[in-house]
Amino acid sequence: xxxxRTGRRSGLLGGWGAAGVLLAAATPSLVGCHTVxxxxxxxxxxxxxxQEVELGRDAYAEVLAxxxxxxxxxxxxxxxxxxxxxxxxAARRYPASSAGMEWEFVVIDxxxxxxxxxxxxKCAVNTGLLAFVDGxxxxxxxxxxxxxxxxxxxxxxxxxxxxxxxVVAELALGGIDPQGQQLIWQAYGVSVGLPFSRRxxxxxxxxxxxxxxxxxxxxxxxxxxxxxxxxQGDRVPEFLSTHPDPDRRAEELEALIPEAESVRQAAAVQGxxx
Ligand SMILES: [Zn+2]
Numbered sequence: 001x002x003x004x005r006t007g008r009r010s011g012l013l014g015g016w017g018a019a020g021v022l023l024a025a026a027t028p029s030l031v032g033c034h035t036v037x038x039x040x041x042x043x044x045x046x047x048x049x050x051q052e053v054e055l056g057r058d059a060y061a062e063v064l065a066x067x068x069x070x071x072x073x074x075x076x077x078x079x080x081x082x083x084x085x086x087x088x089x090a091a092r093r094y095p096a097s098s099a100g101m102e103w104e105f106v107v108i109d110x111x112x113x114x115x116x117x118x119x120x121x122k123c124a125v126n127t128g129l130l131a132f133v134d135g136x137x138x139x140x141x142x143x144x145x146x147x148x149x150x151x152x153x154x155x156x157x158x159x160x161x162x163x164x165x166x167v168v169a170e171l172a173l174g175g176i177d178p179q180g181q182q183l184i185w186q187a188y189g190v191s192v193g194l195p196f197s198r199r200x201x202x203x204x205x206x207x208x209x210x211x212x213x214x215x216x217x218x219x220x221x222x223x224x225x226x227x228x229x230x231x232q233g234d235r236v237p238e239f240l241s242t243h244p245d246p247d248r249r250a251e252e253l254e255a256l257i258p259e260a261e262s263v264r265q266a267a268a269v270q271g272x273x274x
Pocket of ligand 1: 145146149196201204243
């Protein structure tokens, strides 16, 4: 995902103040501790779902204003058809986390192989990715992975970690000027095009393959897609710059296939079809 600068960052941090963030960090069980539905992992997240949705909405408004963003036509229809099947599946499988999401899907006319989801559920798929994937099963794997980042609230978690780190840094440095603060933000990577951590990527892979399977898509498309991305030689897709270790991911996804396949079959019995 590529997170754009919205100019809201300092406002958000300033609005809470150092004391509030520290309090949240010091008492995670009361304020900032959240459990990721589906994996049971505990995360620090001082943002509410509503705050994440609002941040996503701001960034999405910029995306919609870009003339390269397509909001109608056959490509958008395809992405929305797959997206709607996935969000319905996510609502069945991860109902609590899906409840606050405001899903929306657009296509960006950009040849780079990429897709992203903002916190709160606004998603985009590049025309380059649509051209790269071999059928809707592979598209569903990438989109399921991106949806999973939003559902598992990885953006909010990362912002929370950064806020805590910057408050600690501020205290350690005895107060810093705005320029210094900006450097710290950059150092902690809340900046343009930052990859998620390895742990977030594995978690999105895991939740994503189950969402795709629940929606009726073939989970075997997951390792196949990663292997194909890795074998592009000079034309390595941009998606891999924020999603490294394709071979390792393919292996981990391979191990999840039997369970994902039974999820798919159980869903098919209940009438779920892509
Ligand atoms: Zn990812």
